[in-house]
Each structure stands twice: as C-alpha cells, then as structure tokens.
Amino acid sequence: MKKKDKSHSHSHLAFDHVSFSYKHSDKFTSVFDNINLTIHEKEFVTILGPSGAGKSTFFRLASGLEQPESGHIRLRDKEERHRLGKIGYMPQQDLLLPWRTVLENGLLPLEIKGMNKKEAREKVLHHMKKFGLLGTEDHYPHQLSGGMRQRVSFLRAILGGNEILLLDEPFSALDSMTRYMMQEWLLEQWHEWDKTIIFITHDVEEAIFLSDRVLMLTHPPIKGEIDEVNVPISRPRNEEHRSDAAFMKLKQDLLKKMRSKERSL
Amino acid sequence: MKKLMTNIFYYGSSLVLVSLLLIVWEVGARIYDKAYILPSPSGILVKLWELRQVLFYVHLPATLQIVVIGLGISMIVGGGLAIFMNRSSFTERTFFPLVIASQTIPIIALAPIFVLWFGYSIWSKVAVTVLITFFPITVSTFDGLRSTSKELQDLLLTMGASKRQLFFKVQVPSALPYFYSGLKVAVTLSVIGAAIGEWLGASKGLGYFSRRMMTQMDGAGVFAPIVLLSMMGICLFLLVKVFENISIKWRNK
CATH class of the missing domain: 3.40.50.300 (P-loop containing nucleotide triphosphate hydrolases)
Structure with a gap:
C-alpha cells in the first residue's frame, strides 16, 4: 500500500x-x-x-x-x-437521531454546513450506495440492526467531510x-x-x-x-x-x- | 371501517361498563322520578334534541371560541416560558417558583376579579382558561427540553452546529413528545376553565347555559350542555392525538 x-x-x-x-x-x-x-x-x-x-x-x-x-x-x-x-466524530452509541430516517440522519452534517438541499440529498444517496445502505433510506434507526446503525453512524461521520x-x-x-x-x-x-x-x-x-x-x-x-x-x-x-x-x-x-x-x- | 370495528372490539370492555352505568342511571332515575334533581339519560338526550338550535349554534361556538383562543395563548406562553427557563439556571430559578405559585391560587376565587378587569367580554373567560392550561404545557415542555441528550448535543457541536441549529435540530424534536403530553392534559382542563369562566359572568356559552337551567330547576337542561362540554373535551383530545401521531410518526413505525 x-x-x-x-x-x-x-x-x-x-x-x-x-x-x-x-x-x-x-x-x-x-x-x-x-x-x-x-x-x-x-x-x-x-x-x-x-x-x-x-x-x-x-x-x-x-x-x-x-x-x-x-x-x-x-x-x-x-x-x-x-x-x-x-x-469528524463517531460516538460509542450510534447516536442517530431517532426522529430522522437514515437519509435524514445522513443529511444532518450537510444541513449544518448549509449545503443546498438537493445537492445534499444526492450526495447522501451516492454515499449510501457505496456503503451498501441503499433501500434503508426511509427506515428509522430503531428499525435497523446494531451493525447497520453503526454503518449509518460512520456514513454520517464521513459525510461531515x-x-x-x-x-x-x-x-x-x-x-x-x-x-x-x-x-x-x-x-x-x-x-x-x-x-x-x-x-x-x-x-x-x-x-x-x-x-x-x-x-x-x-x-x-x-x-x-x-x-x-x-x-x-x-x-x-x-x-x-x-x-x-x-x-x-x-x-x-x-x-x-x-x-x-x-x-x- | 375495519379499523373502526377493531377499535370498538378493543375498547369493548369499556363500552360495556359505560352502557351498564347508563342503564343503572336510567332505571334509578325513573324509580326516583324527580327530573329536576336527577334527570334520566334518555331525558337528557331528548333535551339535547329539543335545544339543538340554541346549543349548537349559539352556546357551543361561544365556548369553543374561548377554548381555542385560551389554548392558543397557553401554547405560546407556556412553550415560550419553557424555552426561556431552559436558557439558563438563572431564568429557571427566577421564573419556576412563580409558575408554581400561579397554580396554588384558587381560580374560582380569582375569576370574579377577571370579570372586574375584563368585564363580561370573552377575555375574562380566556384569562381563566389560560391560567389553568398554561401550567401543564410549560412544565412538560420544560422537562422535554431538559431531557435532551447531552451526547446528541455534543455530537452536533463536533459537526460545527450553532446554538440555533442545536435548538431546532435536537432540542425541539426531543421536547415534542413531552409538549404533546402537556397539551393533552391542557386540552381537557381548557373545557373546565372555559365553563368556570362562563359560570361567573357571561351571556352565552355552555357553562352559562347550564347555570341558567339550574335556576329554572331544569335538571335535564343542566346536564345537556355538560354532555356537550365533555364531548368537546374528548374531541379536542383526539384532535391533539392526531397531530401527535402525524408529527411523531417515527415512533409508530
């Protein structure tokens, strides 16, 4: 390497x-x-x-x-x-916001940075694809397994840029x-x-x-x-x-x- | 339709109990046979029907107006006070004792003063309603804001969130379920508040009408507007529940 x-x-x-x-x-x-x-x-x-x-x-x-x-x-x-x-910070408990779907959780760091909504959405979906999380975007965190939640949490950390x-x-x-x-x-x-x-x-x-x-x-x-x-x-x-x-x-x-x-x- | 049937089945035991009580009441009232003291349920229903014009077009809208305005003010005042008290321990120390003290005032005793201040206008009744209903909203919203997870707030800080973003993205959604619990209590109290207000001085409204019937020794006439008041409270409660389910839909998935 x-x-x-x-x-x-x-x-x-x-x-x-x-x-x-x-x-x-x-x-x-x-x-x-x-x-x-x-x-x-x-x-x-x-x-x-x-x-x-x-x-x-x-x-x-x-x-x-x-x-x-x-x-x-x-x-x-x-x-x-x-x-x-x-x-970027990925916490011990996944700390996904329970009231946000997987997609919305991914949007969080981009919203905070003030990114344009449409652009942010595309970026999150693009990353979700790479993370093998497509299909879960409309799920809420409590509907996912522990491993999946940590993936979303890591995705969110990466999206922080x-x-x-x-x-x-x-x-x-x-x-x-x-x-x-x-x-x-x-x-x-x-x-x-x-x-x-x-x-x-x-x-x-x-x-x-x-x-x-x-x-x-x-x-x-x-x-x-x-x-x-x-x-x-x-x-x-x-x-x-x-x-x-x-x-x-x-x-x-x-x-x-x-x-x-x-x-x- | 199928859902309705399931619901009726689900609450079947409650329906049976209510029917039993009504039957006991009906039979008891007929045996006792003094309608001005104890009217029968069927008598009340008949009275409701006879008075439908004046009850539904004059008194019900009057009371509903008081309730809606009162609750609206309570939500703004209660929510605002909760947010304000949550800002610092100084504002909490300053205002919380006052909020609690406001609830120890016997409202029945205070209400005549409101009539002096606001006259027989709608505002004396709204004032009573607000005084009763802002408390559960304030206290539960305040608890909700305080229950916001420290870890979540830290996480957003590491993302570079501003105070404003912290508030809208974490604190408000965390406090929302608590706010609704408070609102549900407030809604049922609001009907009582409006009725008390009307008792003490009004020219229309369900509370006023019930009292007027009392002076005429019309037992069924006393109960008919009370039944409507109770129905109003139940409907408002269900309405809040609908809003709650819409805005906190993640809990039901």
Missing part, C-alpha cells in the same frame, strides 16, 4: 505539552499532565486503555469540546483552538460476530476514503487488527510521552491475520505491557 509510507508523512493532529483536569466540587482531578503525541496523515491509530483511562477526555480535547489548560493542540502543525466542525475521524469504541456494543465483520468493513472503508482515523478501544485484539500504531493509556494522571507500539502486520488485513504467530505474539506483549503499567501505579 503506497499511502502507508509513514516515514514521509506529516503530522495531522498533535498534542504538545497538553495538560487537562476535571473539576469536581472545587477538587481538580488531573487526567493529562504535559502529554505529547502525534497522529500522522492517513494513519490508523488506536488508543488502547481500560475504562476510566482518559480515553474520552482525549476525544473531547481532540474534537474541541474541551480546551487544554496548558499546551497546544495542532492541526497540520498549526495551533487550532476552534476544532469543532473540523474533526473532515479528514480526521475520531471513532469512540464504535463496536463495543455489538456481538462478537458482527464486531469482526464490522472491523473488516471499517478497514475497507478506510482504504477507500483516505482518512486519518483515531480509534478508541479497550479491546487489545481489535487494536492490533485495525491499526498502524497503538497508543496505550492507563490510569490518570497520564504524564509526558504516551507509550506506543507499532503494528508490523501487512495490509490489507483479513480474518487469517488474527491467528498469525506475529499477531498472537503482539497481543501477548501488549497485554503484558498494559498489565505492568497497571501494577506500577
């Missing part, structure tokens, strides 16, 4: 000495203390960590819902404080069969759309199967450089890679690392 040549790729999203804490009734709980990390263009990076590890705080900061207390967040090497609307997508444990609520299928489907979509994807999960296997690089978070406060592991497994990946010796070994290593990090607390 030509585009995965990371040695020459540019920084797409970077945290530069970012600190952040939550305030609970006058008490500050530090989540990030001077952390640094860089996500490159067209990269698939996973942020792996147990629940309560500051994964969602990372997302809120990256998406612009929160601002760092100190430090900078850069988009393409330029500090950007107004990140809302510039980074942003080059970075944040996916927040999007498959955690699905059963394992559907999850495996959705992981492969997501990789296909990633190759197709040329996006930078940041994927949050607590599932080690999911992290390895999907990503170029895994960033590990453990319990807050998280300080300095974030531990990371490269995933040297060739692409395109498919079901067989899951039982490769290299895959298994990486999984063991990662689990061991996560465990030792937990213990050192």
